[in-house]
Ligand SMILES: NC(=O)C1=CN([C@@H]2O[C@H](COP(=O)(O)OP(=O)(O)OC[C@H]3O[C@@H](n4cnc5c(N)ncnc54)[C@H](OP(=O)(O)O)[C@@H]3O)[C@@H](O)[C@H]2O)C=CC1
């Protein structure tokens with residue numbers, strides 16, 4: 001691999017503006033036949049999303065992916081979303097029980113609109129077999145498979161039937177995969193995204209490493225259709241993580257899905273726990289993301305997200321923040 005870089009190494013180059021107001025810029029994106037307000041999805045992690053947040057996001061036109069860590073609640077969740085005429089978007093793993101679960105959904109005629117296979121090392125026969133199993137029993141469901149970090153993996157999962165692939169091994173804020181195993185896309189996630197996107201024939205979800213709202217636009221530029229974000233969503237009033245107070249300041253708990261806090265044991269741990277600053281209401285962040293992305297589109301010289309795909313960029317190795325601490 002040549003020319004590796006990450007989010008902080010890149011600046012997009014402005015093109016002539018064609019709008020009179022940023023409010024003219026359209027941030028919507030289509031995935032799996034539905035159109036969403038933003039190309040952003042909160043990470044399917046236990047301290048980021050719960051049923052209540054999923055419901056709010058779906059009701060208000062945002063994409064969501066419910067996590068898989070309360071497996072016994074998934075059927076009730078799908079039924080509840082069906083009753084409200086909202087789409088359901090769930091996660092599964094690859095263990096034997098999950099095969100039975102998919103079959104049970106088919107038997108009960110419960111068809112989630114989106115199913116995400118959520119595995120650390122997604123370039124595996126385990127994931128390929130699960131894609132095929134879902135496509136056999138629930139052919140109408142849109143299958144997102146991951147996580148991967150190479151073009152070969154994207155092609156193999158697409159060929160197995162995945163409708164989208166999720167790219168990002170180890171760039172996450174609470175990830176320690178890169179430290180514990182020496183592997184991953186941590187430190188060059190944006191270049192890995194570009195590498196994978198060039199091989200993809202279906203949508204890519206960039207997952208992990210987003211530290212600023214500008215990184216969303218950069219992900220779009222380098223081939224993402226959607227961007228999955230954990231840490232930037234962890235600190236809200238609604239966030240499921242525990243709220244703690246220190247020196248009069250509020251913080252929220254954020255832990256990795258492969259951390260001992262999630263697993264309940266210290267085995268194959270590849271995630272850690274941290275506390276992020278409390279930042280108020282989730283909707284305020286979504287609104288700010290939308291405004292910032294509208295501004296990105298205007299700098300790209302267009303009116304729609306697609307305009308960002310065409311802009312030039314420069315590599316400014318480790319220098320765009322000029323030493324400023326912004327996150
Ligand atoms: N995006 C990322 O960078 C990462 C994300 N995660 C997150 O952590 C959670 C747990 O992931 P995961 O451990 O895959 O899920 P599970 O704990 O459900 O494991 C799924 C299956 O895959 C096996 N497995 C896990 N890792 C590997 C590997 N490297 N090689 C071969 N087999 C493997 C497990 O067996 P066994 O445990 O016995 O090996 C198990 O049978 C997920 O939510 C995932 O998204 C975790 C690490 C990296």
Ligand SMILES: Nc1nc2c(ncn2[C@@H]2O[C@H](COP(=O)(O)O)[C@@H](O)[C@H]2O)c(=O)[nH]1
Pocket residue numbers: 043044045147168169170171172173174175176177178207208209210228229230231232255256257258259270271272
């Ligand atoms: N290596 C690990 N990666 C993890 C773990 N839990 C979640 N994740 C990944 O991180 C992103 C979120 O990244 P962020 O930079 O936006 O905070 C998430 O979507 C997963 O792909 C883990 O325990 N280990």
